């Protein structure tokens with residue numbers, strides 16, 4: 001915790017083996033985060049915060065993270081959106097000695113069968129579930145849309161993306177955010193169709209939209225949905 005602009009500001013510091021220089025980021029999911037390369041001392045942090053205090057002050061208010069990340073709290077009666085349907089989260093205990101979490105997706109519930117440790121904080125298990133589901137659900141959709149458009153991606157990466165739901169690189173790699181599986185199937189399809197169309201036109205020019213409109217006319221409605229629900233698709 002520090003004080004910036006006369007008000008408290010919470011931040012976290014993370015040491016990173018990969019980071020080359022000091023980093024500072026502000027997001028809803030992670031709050032104010034300072035990244036330090038392995039060799040840099042924690043003593044550098046106050047100077048960095050001071051140097052960027054105006055920027056931090058504005059960003060922390062913009063994202064409403066002065067008192068920490070804006071993440072969901074899970075407890076009794078919590079719900080989660082899976083494939084566009086709100087499901088009740090039901091937590092059960094794994095038999096003694098078992099640690100591999102199991103999940104059952106039901107019409108109205110997501111049953112999570114967890115070890116005592118995992119029950120204390122279910123968020124990591126929820127993330128694991130959604131990642132697992134994404135690896136089952138997304139590749140067949142990529143195949144489908146690749147068939148419709150007539151272009152195959154060279155590689156598909158399913159991971160965490162904070163700013164966009166998907167992207168397509170010039171080398172033909174499509175990246176998709178695993179949290180997409182929280183959205184309704186038609187929304188997931190439209191995002192995948194969008195990225196597959198980029199294999200033909202890498203920009204957002206008229207020819208790109210001509211193609212996307214032809215293969216997936218729903219995409220415009222879906223964009224609206226994603227914009228409105230952005231906050232809901234967070235674990």
Ligand SMILES: [Zn+2]
Pocket residue numbers: 194198204
């Ligand atoms: Zn695009």
